[in-house]
Amino acid sequence: MDQFYQDLVTQLWMAQHREKENAKYISRILDAKQAIKAGESIADSDIAFIDNLLDDTMKLSSIIKDNFDSF
Numbered sequence: 694m695d696q697f698y699q700d701l702v703t704q705l706w707m708a709q710h711r712e713k714e715n716a717k718y719i720s721r722i723l724d725a726k727q728a729i730k731a732g733e734s735i736a737d738s739d740i741a742f743i744d745n746l747l748d749d750t751m752k753l754s755s756i757i758k759d760n761f762d763s764f
Contacts (some may be wrong), residue, residue: 697760704756708749715742722746 712718725735725743735743 697756700756700760701753704749704752708746708753711745711749 715721721739721742725739728735
């Protein structure tokens with residue numbers, strides 16, 4: 694159980710840190726989403742940014758799934 698909370702807090706801290714590092718966090722996500730839907734390309738920096746966000750999301754999902762009974 695303690696490991697679950699430690700993993701969860703660590704991942705949430707990493708996600709929050711990434712959000713603070715990136716100016717216009719929500720705008721960048723929405724702009725990239727609209728570009729993808731319109732079939733347009735997005736900048737390499739935005740691709741890396743979104744890749745990191747997806748990694749954060751998958752890690753959080755995995756932590757919760759692996760410890761669902763404790764959650």
